[in-house]
Amino acid sequence: MSSLNTEHPIAPAPVHVSSMAQCVLTDLTDLPRVGFRGMQSAEYLQGRGFVLPDTPNRAVTQADGSHVARLSQTEYLILGSVLDSGERIADEEARWELDHSANYLLPRQDSHAWLQLSGVCIADVMAKLCGVDLRLKAFGAGAVAQTSAARINVIVVNVGGDSQPAFQILFDRASLDYFKGAVLDAMAEFG
Template sequence: MTSLQASQCLERSPLYRRHAGATLGRLGDSLVVSRYGADDEHAQLQRCALIDLCNLPRVGFRGAAAADYLRERGYQLPDAPNRALTQSDGSQVARLSQNEYLLLGSLRDGGARIAAEERNWQFGASANYLLPRQDSHAWLRLTGEHACAVMAKLCGVDLRPAAFGTGAVAQTSAARINVIVINLGDEALPCLQILCDRASANYLWDALLDAMAEFDGRPAGIDALLQR
């Protein structure tokens, strides 16, 4: 990514004050952290890293007809609540209840597909309702072999792979705030997607970094994910 100044982009993360000194890049019309420094952030990802994905598009749908609508749009859907699936383009679909779905954008297209879903949705006669999530939920990604140990300090749910395998979703609390935790990592890179109320983003970021310190955990930029 090209280094940018904050004034060159339209959108910025609620965590932008936490990213002083980082190299910035552009993701659509948004400002993101490309990298934090000259260190090998690939190694950091494998050990313990926290990544700000707040400016990657996400959206929700709810209603009795939501599943049919999403299938018509080409999405594969989880077969039960509190499950998630990665799509062929890298976007992700989490089923939060019988009739509610959360769609997370892919870094491959900068979230363009998911952004288009929100932009193109129209109210109709069917029971399928748009749930804007860009401004309601912050989105972080915790990666590395120590991710579960970090969350064990903050969350009462057992998030170890044996109990919380790939595709699992937990709607719970961490550091005493409500969160959605999604395990869509793989053997090459364990990772947990963590979403919380956008107003609590700075609090949760700091709480996670504090819990990560024992494992030499640090923030990382999006470049390291793109170059995997």
């Protein structure tokens, strides 16, 4: 049995996946997201109340349901929460003040599309599109992969766990229809 939400744009709402669901694809492209880069980005974000990953290619879920992914030593990607329609992240982007010596704002709303793939078969679906092992034993909760899937560059963030597996996938916004079609095609085998 499979459930599918592919409407675009979506009205941001909590995504709940039953343990029976094979896979659910949700388009989160309309939720706010933003990046920060620079030698002082960690201090800046911590000062704004974010809990940060200790190392690159890791992510931390915040108390409000948003996520902070560390892409390199000095670059962070902040993903809005469906619980507040990404309001906190939109506010952070609007409040940011340019400090040339500290960090740079990297707008991501117009550059990156954003899908969430959730359910029990997500690693199997992604195996049809991507050469990286995204099974839970190799790619646990909080892991981040910057790789290629369906021949485009993607960022995959494991925001789930054993009981509720979920990947958030970001990629070039111009490729939204193409990549969504590729994921749907890969999902077809699983129901």
